[in-house]
Amino acid sequence: MRFGPSKRLAAAFKPRFSLTSDAGLRHRHHPILSRLPTSPSLPHILQAHARLLVVGLAAHRSSLAHLLALCAALSAPAPPRYFRLLYAAIARPNVFASNNLLRCLARSDCDAARDALPFYAHMRRAGIPTNNYTFPFLLQACSRDRVSGEGTQVHSHAVKCGLEEDLYVRNAFISFYSSCGELNHARRVFDEFPGQRDLVSWNAMLAGYARAGRTDVAQELFDRMPDRDPISWSTMIMGYVESGALEKGLGLFRELVGKGLTVNEATLVTVLSASAQLGLLEVGQFIHSTIRSMDFPFTVALGTALVDMYAKCGCIELSRHTFEEMKQRDVFTWNAMICGLAAHGLGKEALELFQRFLGEEGLRPTGVTFVGVLNACSRAGLVAEGRRCFELMVEEYGIEAETEHYGCMVDLLGRAGLVREAYELIRGMSMAADPVLWGILLGACKVHGLVDLGVSIGNKLIELEPEHDGHYVLLAGVYARANRWEDVVKVRRSMAAHRGTSKVAGWSLIEAHGTVHKFVAGDKGHKDSVEIYRTLEVVTMRLTEEAGYSPDVSAVLHDIGDEEKVHAIKEHSERLAIAFGLMVVERGRPIRIVKNLRACGDCHEFTKMVTKVFEREIVVRDGSRFHHFKEGKCSCFDYW
């Protein structure tokens, strides 16, 4: 496997100033600027600036412009207040200084980048000339802000300046139009002078189609390209992954690795994220082993992606191991680990890690950290601790509580039976409460048998989102708890009547020996279908005899006969996946299942019994958390 230096490394080895460069020559003998290191940091620049002030050279145009250029080249964006001050200090700014201000603006956040276009207008009014450097910087700033409207005007300026055939300028326009979604404009520039085209032009065009979700056109270009480099591959792979074609992205990654071509960090992180999203452990492990066999540097981003992948694939121990192995971590790493522990129901461990995090030098928790922390409190039933953390977030860290945080708190209070308090919390919010919050509260009403409150919330939710199946299911559950079966039937009927397009089909998937097997309820499409159903039959029989299993049909009460109801539960996708898992996963290894929806109560009981009767471990990832089933118990303690 070949493995070349990254672009950043290459940039570090490139001499900052060639001997033919004006700027370089001018400062070779400068008493202060010539003493700066080749890639100075912001403090270096500030220090040099201070010395210029002290010796009275701070009004010197080329010195200041040089400092501005250094700011523009910093690896982290320079503070806007500082580079604006530098530019303002230049008496008669020239193209060089102005271009570098544009570059600084382009590299800042959106607010500052918005000033790039007005500044360009100012340049033209003030008679400052523009050159081939001006447009790339200007367009970069404009695409950060997604203002495509003025693009065509700027384009005609560039043509007037005689720069329409300049490769850098052309590529800047291709990528500008691409990032604004103006694919036809981009394509016109791309097609205009086929002689003035290089790998960068192809990659920019490719990225345009990929970002727009036109992976078909992107693939066609990718196949037609005269050359491909690691960026072409990562653009294509990311295009697939982002448009949801995760398997295609992973397939292309396999091809890339199979051909022994150079892989870059962005690609690895993207495919790790794809396998994490899908919960495909075998794929994730394949990527991990690829990373190891290439001796790829173990960067913070890669480590974080691995921590996240293992956690999302159900291997919380491997996730922790990776986390502890990392020599450097950033907020993302800590967040991934804290949220991972919480998702696995390891509330105490997550809180301990949070304490350790607070002791870290130079890192501050973010809103996401608190999503993990509050989730952890909720899972561990630590009500007082949860309240304290919520307060800490708002008071101490000045983080505004978002819907997610309220969601955690409602869940925490509701789970502990403090439904009234949870209700008040939602009512007291300054923003409009997301229906999701009422849904969480409704779940608590169901569990604690609060029929009146549950009915009123349920009806309100159905009114708000009549096409949302989950609300009907929960409300029916509330009625079922109170044995109000007629109402259960009514709700079910009205659900059937409102069944809209937003209904999500439940599925479960399981990986076995390099293949992904996906099941839906009543699925007969699998090649081993007959054997799977036979196995399921046997499993159900043994559970009935040895563990006293009897299906609880209340969750699926329809307007149908009892026998059919039992049938409907019996073929829920996760049971098919479990039966298949029992067939193919060797003893001693856990059966890992990924679902898109939450488990129904009966399937949850069923799974618990399977682990006891068959002495197997089953790990289920549902829509929001993990269930570790072992010896007849589940890590969620039956509240999910």
Added chain:
DNA sequence: ATAGGGTTAG
């Protein structure tokens, strides 16, 4: 001094 891909937490 210039153009292309950029990930990770809910």
